Amino acid sequence: MILAKLTFECFEDTTITAVERAISSLITELKYNGQIIGNEFPCLLKDGHFVTQALCPTEDALSYVNNNKAVNNAISALNDNGILQPKIDILGQEIHSDMSDPDHTPAWQVLYTSFVQTCSPLRCGEHFAPIPLYSQPALANGCYKQLINWQQDWQACDQLQMNGRSAEFEALHEIGDVNSSLAKRGQAIAAKIEENADIPTYYYLYRVGGINLKSEQQRRCPQCDGDWALKESIHQVFDFKCDDCRLVSNLSWDYN
Numbered sequence: 001m002i003l004a005k006l007t008f009e010c011f012e013d014t015t016i017t018a019v020e021r022a023i024s025s026l027i028t029e030l031k032y033n034g035q036i037i038g039n040e041f042p043c044l045l046k047d048g049h050f051v052t053q054a055l056c057p058t059e060d061a062l063s064y065v066n067n068n069k070a071v072n073n074a075i076s077a078l079n080d081n082g083i084l085q086p087k088i089d090i091l092g093q094e095i096h097s098d099m100s101d102p103d104h105t106p107a108w109q110v111l112y113t114s115f116v117q118t119c120s121p122l123r124c125g126e127h128f129a130p131i132p133l134y135s136q137p138a139l140a141n142g143c144y145k146q147l148i149n150w151q152q153d154w155q156a157c158d159q160l161q162m163n164g165r166s167a168e169f170e171a172l173h174e175i176g177d178v179n180s181s182l183a184k185r186g187q188a189i190a191a192k193i194e195e196n197a198d199i200p201t202y203y204y205l206y207r208v209g210g211i212n213l214k215s216e217q218q219r220r221c222p223q224c225d226g227d228w229a230l231k232e233s234i235h236q237v238f239d240f241k242c243d244d245c246r247l248v249s250n251l252s253w254d255y256n
């Protein structure tokens with residue numbers, strides 16, 4: 001990921017409340033279009049300018065060509081509130097996050113996230129690198145809001161189960177069971193993305209626990225009961241893949 005600085009300058013008298021509201025709206029739309037990543041975007045008032053920093057999938061993420069309609073509307077709203085559109089400075093590559101997928105058409109892709117990840121939840125099946133959402137054909141409803149919300153919920157469940165909190169079992173059900181509401185939402189989004197991009201798009205089911213290694217290796221596809229075990233693990237994460245149901249999963253982390 002690339003760290004960018006956005007500087008907002010006012011061109012006429014306005015109020016801090018109006019500026020704050022207009023900048024927040026733009027940040028939200030950029031996030032839902034995958035142009036910036038994360039949840040916290042502190043905004044600084046310095047020398048009469050408003051400054052915020054954000055992680056972006058690529059250096060050109062904030063270019064006009066990547067904007068969707070909602071982002072452009074939010075930029076118009078900035079102008080209506082006396083603010084120029086932001087000046088963008090690329091600060092450089094952020095070292096903790098993954099590099100985005102190179103520009104190509106993947107043979108397959110997968111919805112995959114975890115609570116430690118700060119990147120797009122759509123990954124290339126070949127490189128396992130995050131794919132910038134704005135590089136995808138626009139979804140029918142105009143933005144990837146549902147996908148970003150799904151990612152946030154998945155990460156919250158993952159955090160709960162990693163910390164072993166009281167809701168651990170409910171959280172595990174959500175990220176690991178094909179019949180959970182989170183999985184159903186994710187599968188529906190994956191199907192929409194597949195239809196849109198014409199690229200097979202899989203959904204990842206988290207797996208932990210189980211009785212023993214042997215029974216885990218013999219696990220069947222939870223949707224069609226077919227044989228989905230892979231001869232070799234893909235990206236050291238996926239040990240199961242059902243091409244009919246578009247599902248992937250790992251060998252239980254307890255025996256992996």
Ligand SMILES: [Zn+2]
Binds near residue numbers: 101102104125126128
């Ligand atoms: Zn790739």
Ligand SMILES: [Zn+2]
Binds near residue numbers: 223224244
């Ligand atoms: Zn299946």
